[in-house]
Amino acid sequence: MFVKVCGLRTSADVDAAVSSGADAVGFVFAASPRQVDPATAGALVAVAGATLTVGVFLGQPVDEVRAIAEATGLGAVQLHGAYPKDAFTALADPRWQLIRAVPYSAPDLRVGAYGDDLLIVDAPKAGSGESWDYASVAGLDGQWLLAGGLTPASVASAAATARARGVDVSSGVESSRGVKDHALIADFVAAARAAAVLSSGRQPPGTASKPT
Numbered sequence: 001m002f003v004k005v006c007g008l009r010t011s012a013d014v015d016a017a018v019s020s021g022a023d024a025v026g027f028v029f030a031a032s033p034r035q036v037d038p039a040t041a042g043a044l045v046a047v048a049g050a051t052l053t054v055g056v057f058l059g060q061p062v063d064e065v066r067a068i069a070e071a072t073g074l075g076a077v078q079l080h081g082a083y084p085k086d087a088f089t090a091l092a093d094p095r096w097q098l099i100r101a102v103p104y105s106a107p108d109l110r111v112g113a114y115g116d117d118l119l120i121v122d123a124p125k126a127g128s129g130e131s132w133d134y135a136s137v138a139g140l141d142g143q144w145l146l147a148g149g150l151t152p153a154s155v156a157s158a159a160a161t162a163r164a165r166g167v168d169v170s171s172g173v174e175s176s177r178g179v180k181d182h183a184l185i186a187d188f189v190a191a192a193r194a195a196a197v198l199s200s201g202r203q204p205p206g207t208a209s210k211p212t
């Protein structure tokens with residue numbers, strides 16, 4: 001079970017996620033209560049050490065995404081919104097992985113269809129904390145993460161229902177919007193690890209050969 005904890009804003013947040021055993025930590029550059037600026041994110045990337053660092057973007061121009069990825073040293077770029085396949089082609093770079101984040105109702109849920117290394121299947125409104133019908137994606141193949149409304153209490157059953165190989169959380173590990181609760185992060189990672197899922201490993205194969 002691969003576990004990503006997203007929307008981190010402080011070094012204490014990153015320490016909490018890394019020490020809890022998260023496989024990836026996310027920093028939001030889109031407009032959000034969780035937004036961080038590139039300078040802050042660069043410092044947090046250093047705190048994360050070997051843990052995969054993911055930059056989250058929503059509709060920002062490709063040139064801006066590339067500039068931030070280069071400036072901060074991100075290990076992965078997560079694109080939400082109507083990015084065409086050309087955008088993924090333009091952003092392909094051995095320095096970072098490409099993550100395509102889509103709502104569960106998106107027309108194309110094939111992992112890698114846009115040249116993405118990893119797919120995240122989410123609620124219609126990313127970062128909203130809203131759950132959805134996780135069973136609707138139970139037939140999905142490949143390396144993908146389940147997101148949207150997960151909590152320490154729900155993650156094990158949600159991952160089992162969706163047959164997910166990994167999970168991604170933000171709202172469910174916050175005490176208030178944009179403020180991470182470090183005990184909830186630890187609870188979430190532990191609960192996800194305990195989930196009965198199809199995967200036998202923690203690292204999606206798409207991420208194994210790339211720099212982290």
Ligand SMILES: O=C(O)c1ccccc1N[C@@H]1O[C@H](COP(=O)(O)O)[C@@H](O)[C@H]1O
Nearest residue numbers: 006030032126127129148149169170171
């Ligand atoms: O978290 C945000 O504010 C955000 C903003 C813009 C795009 C994506 C965002 N977060 C992503 O949403 C899911 C987590 O959802 P939830 O809060 O657990 O329901 C995750 O993929 C984040 O990267």
